[in-house]
Amino acid sequence: MINKFKNLLQEDEICETREMPEKIKMIVEDFDLWYGDNQALKSIDMEVEENKVTAIIGPSGCGKSTLVRSLNRMNDTISSVRTSGNVWLDGMNIYEDGCDEVDIRRRIGMVFQKPNPFPFSIENNVFYGCDVNDMDVDKDETVERCLKDAALWDEVKDRLDENALSLSGGQQQRLCIARALATEPEVLLMDEPASALDPIATAKIEDLIDELKKDYTVVIVTHNMQQAARISDYTAYMYLGELIEFGETEQIFENPQKENTENYITGRFG
Amino acid sequence: MKLKKILSGWIFIISLIFAVLGFVSFAFDFHFIKINFWTGIAGLLILSGSYYFTSIYYYFKYKSWKFIYLIIFATILIATAAIFIMLPDKINLWKQPLGLFDEPIGAVILKKFVLNQMIAILGVISASIAFAPYYGFGKRFGQRSAYILVYGCIVFTILPLILIIYQIVSNGMMGVTWSFLTGDITYDGVGGGIGPAIVGTLGLIAVVTIIVLPLGVGTAVYLAEYSERGPIVRVIRTAVNILQGTPSIVHGLFGFTVFVPIFGPSLLTAGLTLAILTLPIVIRSSEEALIAVPDEIRDASLALGGTKWQTIKKVVLPPALPGIITGTVLGLGRAAGETAPILFTGAVFFGAGYPDGLFSKFHALPYHLWSLFGYMGYKPVEQNAWSTALVLILIVLGINVTAIILREKFRQRF
Numbered sequence: 001m002i003n004k005f006k007n008l009l010q011e012d013e014i015c016e017t018r019e020m021p022e023k024i025k026m027i028v029e030d031f032d033l034w035y036g037d038n039q040a041l042k043s044i045d046m047e048v049e050e051n052k053v054t055a056i057i058g059p060s061g062c063g064k065s066t067l068v069r070s071l072n073r074m075n076d077t078i079s080s081v082r083t084s085g086n087v088w089l090d091g092m093n094i095y096e097d098g099c100d101e102v103d104i105r106r107r108i109g110m111v112f113q114k115p116n117p118f119p120f121s122i123e124n125n126v127f128y129g130c131d132v133n134d135m136d137v138d139k140d141e142t143v144e145r146c147l148k149d150a151a152l153w154d155e156v157k158d159r160l161d162e163n164a165l166s167l168s169g170g171q172q173q174r175l176c177i178a179r180a181l182a183t184e185p186e187v188l189l190m191d192e193p194a195s196a197l198d199p200i201a202t203a204k205i206e207d208l209i210d211e212l213k214k215d216y217t218v219v220i221v222t223h224n225m226q227q228a229a230r231i232s233d234y235t236a237y238m239y240l241g242e243l244i245e246f247g248e249t250e251q252i253f254e255n256p257q258k259e260n261t262e263n264y265i266t267g268r269f270g
Numbered sequence: 271m272k273l274k275k276i277l278s279g280w281i282f283i284i285s286l287i288f289a290v291l292g293f294v295s296f297a298f299d300f301h302f303i304k305i306n307f308w309t310g311i312a313g314l315l316i317l318s319g320s321y322y323f324t325s326i327y328y329y330f331k332y333k334s335w336k337f338i339y340l341i342i343f344a345t346i347l348i349a350t351a352a353i354f355i356m357l358p359d360k361i362n363l364w365k366q367p368l369g370l371f372d373e374p375i376g377a378v379i380l381k382k383f384v385l386n387q388m389i390a391i392l393g394v395i396s397a398s399i400a401f402a403p404y405y406g407f408g409k410r411f412g413q414r415s416a417y418i419l420v421y422g423c424i425v426f427t428i429l430p431l432i433l434i435i436y437q438i439v440s441n442g443m444m445g446v447t448w449s450f451l452t453g454d455i456t457y458d459g460v461g462g463g464i465g466p467a468i469v470g471t472l473g474l475i476a477v478v479t480i481i482v483l484p485l486g487v488g489t490a491v492y493l494a495e496y497s498e499r500g501p502i503v504r505v506i507r508t509a510v511n512i513l514q515g516t517p518s519i520v521h522g523l524f525g526f527t528v529f530v531p532i533f534g535p536s537l538l539t540a541g542l543t544l545a546i547l548t549l550p551i552v553i554r555s556s557e558e559a560l561i562a563v564p565d566e567i568r569d570a571s572l573a574l575g576g577t578k579w580q581t582i583k584k585v586v587l588p589p590a591l592p593g594i595i596t597g598t599v600l601g602l603g604r605a606a607g608e609t610a611p612i613l614f615t616g617a618v619f620f621g622a623g624y625p626d627g628l629f630s631k632f633h634a635l636p637y638h639l640w641s642l643f644g645y646m647g648y649k650p651v652e653q654n655a656w657s658t659a660l661v662l663i664l665i666v667l668g669i670n671v672t673a674i675i676l677r678e679k680f681r682q683r684f
Contacts, residue, residue: 074573079498106575116566119589129574132584176570183575 020091025050025187025217026071031085033066033075040066042241043085048187048234053209053218055232055249057225059264063241064221065113068189071219072108073101089187106133109180113192115172117164117179122147122156125164125175129183142182149215150178151208170201177208181216188212190220194227206231225265229253237261314351318344438659445657455633457620459642459651464658466624470537470617470632471606471665473625477541478548478605483598485545486552490594493553494560495582514550519610521547526614538628540616547611548601555597559590592677599673603666609636635662 020027026048033041040063048054048071056064066075073094075081086093094104106129117125126143129135143160147153152174156167164175173193180188190209194202209218209231222228228235228249235252237245237260245252245261256262263269321344329335453463489506497503525543533539563586571581587594617637625632639658645651 072573074569077569077572102575102577105573110573112566112569112573114566116564116570118567118570118585128571128576128584132571132574132576132580179570179574 017091017093018088020088021047023050024048025090026219027086027088028067028071029086029088031067031070031087032083033063033070034082035078036080040241041070044243046236046243046246048217048219050217051213051215052233053213053220053231054234054236055228056219056221056236056238057223057228057264058238059269060223062238064223064238065191067238068191068219068221069110071187071189072105072110074105074110076101106183107185108187108189109183109185110189111173111176111180111191111193114196115169115176117167117172117175119163119165121161122164122167122175123160126178126182129179133183135183146178146181147175149181149212150174151204151211152178168201170197170204173197173201173205174208177205177212181212185216187217187219190218192221192223195223202227225253237264239264311351311355314347318347318351321347435663438656438663442653442656442658442660445653446660450654450657451661454623455620455638459645459654460648461650462654464633464635464638464654464661466622467633467635467638467658468661468665469624470622470634471636471662473537473632474541474544474612474634475602475606475669477537477628478544479598479602481541481545482548482552482601486549486598486601487556487594489549489553490556490560491582491587494557495578495586510550510553513546514554517610518547518608519613522611522614525611530615533629535614535616535618535631536629537616537625537632540612540632540634541628543611543615544605544608547608548605551601551604552594552598555600556590556594559593559597560586562593563589588680592680595676595680596673599669599676603669603673606669607636607662607666609640612637613640635665 024047028044028046028048031041031044032039044067056067058064069075070083071087075083083095085095087095089104089108093099094101109129118128123139123143124131126146127139130137130139130142144153144157147156152171155171156162156175164172167175173196177188177190177193194205197205206227209220212218213233220228220232232249234247235249236243237252237256237258239260245256245258247257252261253265256265321340325338325340325344450463451468452465453461455464455466456462489510493503493506497506521543524546525539529539529542533542567585568581571585572578576584612634616631617634618631619633619638619641622631622633635658639655639662642651642655642658
């Protein structure tokens, strides 16, 4: 009943639409972002291909986290942020006034740098997204599916009612991924998901990302270039709020077109 | 070398005994430990004599004036003793008997506390001075004295509490009987009981809770979660702070002029007035509890498609609950003990009986206690007053213990 009502409301909202090129999930178009007077993103143009991993690399403070947070309008929570330009998701402009950012965030999941599980049980953590979105799904099934997708099921299946904070850091991060998968998102944004983890946990997350791209489109921010080279299909290199170069990962790492990119990749700075 | 150690150790012990005696007699007044005047003087003389001995011994043994300050200190001690001896008996409070209710309160305080406190402080100073030659100066001494100082601060902080509780329990305990707890209030404060006052106070707490909890938590949620930095929030915050700093008697007058014309002097009026008094405490502690919830889990909830209200309801409020409860209950404890706000708004001394609704006049423990003070000096009333104070303190203590239990129950870690 509530769902029906919600759908009714959403049908009334008119979002600007456009044709999308084939296999392209998201398009960032001439996108600027300011924190107060400080411009953090400068006319970004970028495409995210469906069922591929797109990595965003660059030195600290270059705006890569800001960019990825713009893709699901998480920057709306910061009051000083102003934006201009468009971000298209399946032909729908998510920065249009008529767009419901809450629904956008359901469709575009996000995993943060620091594992941030809720201080309640593992299964409630996973189910939280379904709960707040009034999704009509079976709880046990969803929890099992998501935990299996996040390669965490075997480790926690006997203690689903335990507090999520009792898990290790790497497990917490995989739980956060499982939690993001529960709302059946189309795109999964990851903001340096492995930076707080040890090498073994990192390897697990990387394997997981490789698995996930079969069903999801993944955008990952990382300051670890090897990681970007290992797991991504496309790489965007950012520097001081600008997108310097964007292309296939192989091309970016083996044959960068811009000198700045080459300097960063060869480790001359950053 | 050995002598030095023995000597300063000896001084140290004597000084410590004095310190302990002083503290104990200060804390538990003169009921069972009494430093006799001449014993005190003798102690002072022994102490100063040993100081003289130490410093002169050092001078001859090591040709060092290292402990010259002991001579100065000993001279001060002897001068103090001499002043005490020479004081005429009439104004030498130390030599006079003590009574609590037959003398001006200032004299009692001076006699009971100041003199003993002085002995205690002298003892502490002597002990620390004797400590120096015993352990030698330097890092270690500095470390130890810092430690002792910090401990001293703790002692001086909890001492008043111990003192208050001891006084009230020792004086009030024998008056607390079943008939006292359930009996009706008499017109002159003699005999009878405080049943209606207990019920009135509990009813008052209930009214205040019902009013203050939603208002306070709501305001805190607005301030912590919805508001953005700006003039409006600044005004609200300043208003809350001013409200907190307003004397309670002003709250009472406010209730008298605003609520009494509407509801008459009643439980509801007094509850509203007390709620306004308690509100800032609840708002501030709730806001702090909400701010303490890490932003990461707010982001996590929003990123999963939760609305702001869902985020607050499901993710932010549960972990903030222990802090909110603690703050609220502490505020209630404060409200339970306030006299001034209920003075004009519904509390009466005699004749209200048990409250029979929100709009009836009522008795309350703090107001009852305050009224009994008018009869102070008359022993039966005094007994009633002490017992009332004991019951009031037990209720407030009970509220605080409830706060601790609830906080532990709802505690969630991050």
